[in-house]
Amino acid sequence: MTEFNGRATPSEPAAGADGTQGEDVPVRRPDPVHWLWYAVGGRLPARYRTWVLHDLTTRTWPLRHFARAVVQVAPVIVVLLLVVPGTLAIRIAAVTAGLLLGLLYSGAYMYEIVEHRVGQAGYPVGMAQAVRDEANAEVRQADAARYAQNWRHPAAAAEPEPQSGSDPE
Secondary structure, X not given: OOEEOXXXXXXXXXXXXXXXXXXXXXXXXXXXXXXXHHHOOOOOOHHHHHHHHHHHHOOOHHHHHHHHHHHHHHHHHHHHHHHXXXXXXXXXXXXXXXXXXXXXXXXXXXXXXXXXHHHHOOOOOOHHHHHXXXXXXXXXXXXXXXXXHHHOOOOOOOOOOOOOOOOOO
């Protein structure tokens, strides 16, 4: 049995909230109200635990992260567009600049935010990265082999380069 901080690794799913193994617990998507709560940083009930791990480790997890970030700032954007005085073009430009800055910060802390969400779901911090690494292991190995074949040459095959500027006596 492989363990990660005392819990089962992705190859061996962690026990669900009711004590059953991960393969017996279906991935259940939250309803829109629960998803909105989750999007703004709330903790979901235990029955959505496997979905949270899926959400944070699926192929499109960075896009999902930025979608949650946009949902978090959407109410502020609407209020600023409606309340701040000035022409519509200036308000849109200001809101767009603020949104881009917010997305920049969200992207800078993306991995930490995802691991915090994994911890909220009851998994150990680091589990999301471990699941993604395991899912991409074969691709990474193939990339490393291709890199080694193209760029790493055995030392025996390489001839020593002559030193310039030195004249042997």
